[in-house]
Amino acid sequence: MCLARRSLSPKARRFLALGNLCLVTGLMMSILAKDFATHHENLYDGLHGLLIGLALGFIIGAFRFARNCPDNRA
Numbered sequence: 001m002c003l004a005r006r007s008l009s010p011k012a013r014r015f016l017a018l019g020n021l022c023l024v025t026g027l028m029m030s031i032l033a034k035d036f037a038t039h040h041e042n043l044y045d046g047l048h049g050l051l052i053g054l055a056l057g058f059i060i061g062a063f064r065f066a067r068n069c070p071d072n073r074a
Contacts, residue, residue, distance in 0.1 A: 012065035019058030026051030 008016070029048050037044040 008066055012062045015058045015062035019055045019062060022051045023055035
């Protein structure tokens with residue numbers, strides 16, 4: 001599904017931006033926070049899972065809001 005960001009509602013754009021931010025943060029944690037992960041394993045796993053879960057929720061929410069936009073209907 002391809003979304004034209006300019007034709008999205010402001011709420012859908014915010015959700016998409018938040019989802020992308022959470023996704024990048026969660027993935028970068030797994031790359032850059034190796035030392036933190038060895039010392040605080042439970043906290044690291046919790047934050048990593050929370051960020052990836054929030055990213056999925058926000059991106060799915062953006063798709064649902066985009067479905068309601070009249071410009072994106074095929």
